[in-house]
Amino acid sequence: MTPDWTPLQSELDVWQARGLSLPLWWRDDDAISATPQLERLSELSKTLALPVHLAAIPRDADRTLVDVVTHQPELIPVVHGWAHLNHAPPDEKKSEFRLHRPLEEILSDARSGLKQMQGLFGDKLCPMFVPPWNRIAPDVVRELPGAGYHFISTATPRRTRFPAPGIEQINTHLDPIDWRGTRGLAAPNDLIVKTSDLLRDRRTGGADITEPFGVLTHHLVHDQDIWTFTKDLLRRLLDGPGVAWTAPQTDMIRRPE
Numbered sequence: 231m232t233p234d235w236t237p238l239q240s241e242l243d244v245w246q247a248r249g250l251s252l253p254l255w256w257r258d259d260d261a262i263s264a265t266p267q268l269e270r271l272s273e274l275s276k277t278l279a280l281p282v283h284l285a286a287i288p289r290d291a292d293r294t295l296v297d298v299v300t301h302q303p304e305l306i307p308v309v310h311g312w313a314h315l316n317h318a319p320p321d322e323k324k325s326e327f328r329l330h331r332p333l334e335e336i337l338s339d340a341r342s343g344l345k346q347m348q349g350l351f352g353d354k355l356c357p358m359f360v361p362p363w364n365r366i367a368p369d370v371v372r373e374l375p376g377a378g379y380h381f382i383s384t385a386t387p388r389r390t391r392f393p394a395p396g397i398e399q400i401n402t403h404l405d406p407i408d409w410r411g412t413r414g415l416a417a418p419n420d421l422i423v424k425t426s427d428l429l430r431d432r433r434t435g436g437a438d439i440t441e442p443f444g445v446l447t448h449h450l451v452h453d454q455d456i457w458t459f460t461k462d463l464l465r466r467l468l469d470g471p472g473v474a475w476t477a478p479q480t481d482m483i484r485r486p487e
């Protein structure tokens with residue numbers, strides 16, 4: 231079945247007609263090593279001229295990942311928790327950074343994540359914290375600037391740009407994977423309508439129009455349908471009001487403007 235892109239195209243046409251622009255960013259989670267899938271992700275990023283913010287798991291990230299990222303300027307490493315371990319009890323949703331253990335222990339993991347990633351990637355690292363499963367307690371968010379982070383990224387439209395002093399929220403908004411069902415591509419027409427609805431919310435004041443619009447992928451589990459849909463969606467956004475957005479990396483943050 232060919233997806234029906236009309237609902238999104240109509241919304242994009244309105245944005246274009248009004249001269250609006252959509253800062254667009256791409257986050258991809260769970261990297262630890264160089265793989266053929268990572269190669270494919272990197273190629274797609276180059277084709278689209280849209281960088282990928284690669285949320286790597288600090289405890290497990292290895293030298294092969296460092297080698298690839300070092301040679302591919304379109305791959306921007308960010309910090310994906312510490313070990314991607316679930317600390318929630320079985321009757322709660324999985325999380326590594328909610329308050330299921332002493333705060334000091336949680337913060338120690340957040341600090342270890344940054345330190346490990348800085349050691350691996352140096353100034354190429356963006357000091358963005360991406361909690362596994364997009365879940366984190368507000369008490370932990372408040373402590374992130376003290377741990378050295380500048381950005382926090384979870385999912386759904388942000389309610390406020392700065393959830394705590396010194397930390398900026400840059401979320402993701404569309405994830406094409408049907409995690410609770412087939413773990414393949416969710417119904418494409420539903421994804422298209424959802425994207426269109428999210429953009430309309432921004433245009434009509436229901437959501438922050440200045441927040442970079444984030445597409446979230448997981449390159450290690452993509453089938454062909456997910457690759458194709460992701461490419462088609464990003465292409466359409468970029469052909470319309472979408473403008474590639476890149477999070478500042480450490481060397482840019484250090485350098486005064």
Ligand SMILES: [Zn+2]
Nearest residue numbers: 259260362363
């Ligand atoms: Zn993850």
